[in-house]
Amino acid sequence: MSKLHRIVAAVSVLSAAVAWPQGPASGQSTSYPAKPVRILVGFAPGGGIDIMARLYAKHLTASLGQSFVVENRPGAGGTVATDLVAKAAPDGYTLIMLSVTHAINATLYSKLPYDSVRDFSPVTPVATMADCIAVHPSLPVKSLRELITMAKASPDKLSYASAGSGTLMHVGMELFRSMAGIKILHVPYNGAGPSTIAVVGGQVPVLSTSLPPALPHAKAGKLRMLAVTSGQRTPLAPEYPTVAEAAGLKGYEAVVWVGLLAPAATPAAVVNRLNAEVERLVKLREVREQVATQGSDPYHETPAAFTKLIQSDIAKWGKVVRETGAKVD
Numbered sequence: 001m002s003k004l005h006r007i008v009a010a011v012s013v014l015s016a017a018v019a020w021p022q023g024p025a026s027g028q029s030t031s032y033p034a035k036p037v038r039i040l041v042g043f044a045p046g047g048g049i050d051i052m053a054r055l056y057a058k059h060l061t062a063s064l065g066q067s068f069v070v071e072n073r074p075g076a077g078g079t080v081a082t083d084l085v086a087k088a089a090p091d092g093y094t095l096i097m098l099s100v101t102h103a104i105n106a107t108l109y110s111k112l113p114y115d116s117v118r119d120f121s122p123v124t125p126v127a128t129m130a131d132c133i134a135v136h137p138s139l140p141v142k143s144l145r146e147l148i149t150m151a152k153a154s155p156d157k158l159s160y161a162s163a164g165s166g167t168l169m170h171v172g173m174e175l176f177r178s179m180a181g182i183k184i185l186h187v188p189y190n191g192a193g194p195s196t197i198a199v200v201g202g203q204v205p206v207l208s209t210s211l212p213p214a215l216p217h218a219k220a221g222k223l224r225m226l227a228v229t230s231g232q233r234t235p236l237a238p239e240y241p242t243v244a245e246a247a248g249l250k251g252y253e254a255v256v257w258v259g260l261l262a263p264a265a266t267p268a269a270v271v272n273r274l275n276a277e278v279e280r281l282v283k284l285r286e287v288r289e290q291v292a293t294q295g296s297d298p299y300h301e302t303p304a305a306f307t308k309l310i311q312s313d314i315a316k317w318g319k320v321v322r323e324t325g326a327k328v329d
Contacts, residue, residue, distance in 0.1 A: 042078030
């Protein structure tokens with residue numbers, strides 16, 4: 001090889017080495033985030049999803065060097081904020097923190113302005129929690145089986161309070177009602193707090209809610225806890241049986257997940273960077289303890305596994321919505 005050819009070859013190799021890191025995927029993964037990131041929440045400040053979004057936003061800000069700012073856009077069961085993210089630029093700077101309600105809404109609403117699967121790039125779930133079924137102490141039942149017996153003896157005489165139509169507390173209870181073969185009326189409230197207070201105050205006899213607002217009242221004797229809705233007993237309250245255990249309803253499970261999604265077509269490098277960072281965070285003792293104080297367990301999955309979870313829950317809860325006739329009030 002001539003001296004000239006050797007020089008040309010060396011320059012070509014050097015040019016390739018310099019140019020390679022500038023490829024789209026690699027460049028985006030190393031430079032992201034280069035500016036503040038918005039995390040939309042489709043509900044008012046102070047709720048479970050909002051608290052979880054702010055918790056992770058704080059840690060992502062500290063670890064990734066750019067501000068992750070939570071922006072509340074409440075309305076229509078969270079669909080207002082979800083639609084904004086579906087139509088946002090797919091660059092990783094507009095995300096949404098939502099829950100299993102996203103999967104429920106896919107069937108509960110007859111027409112949505114977005115496709116619940118096609119218009120999003122799932123990043124990862126960040127937390128999971130069980131709901132529970134409880135009753136006012138004045139109701140003469142001490143187990144879920146006794147509640148079923150009472151409901152069968154007096155169809156449509158009992159009523160239950162939930163955090164609102166379309167929440168997992170609602171459709172999860174409808175699944176229980178369907179599997180148990182009972183008729184019990186739904187009384188929706190605007191949130192888990194108000195529904196819990198209504199049952200503690202004796203306005204409604206039965207409660208379907210998340211664990212955090214119910215546990216203090218159960219410990220004070222103002223509520224009688226009958227079961228949790230997870231597939232296994234929760235470490236947050238291991239003394240309470242699952243619905244499957246307490247009622248003999250094999251396969252019953254109604255679990256809330258909270259997760260982070262981006263608009264469809266967000267670069268894989270950006271999605272994977274966020275996913276990897278959440279995976280690191282959920283292993284930290286500080287984060288795990290903070291998530292636990294909200295009555296939740298830290299939870300991480302790959303983007304592909306999270307996508308399958310969403311699709312699975314759309315099918316599961318869609319079937320419940322159709323079979324029970326659950327509606328948005």
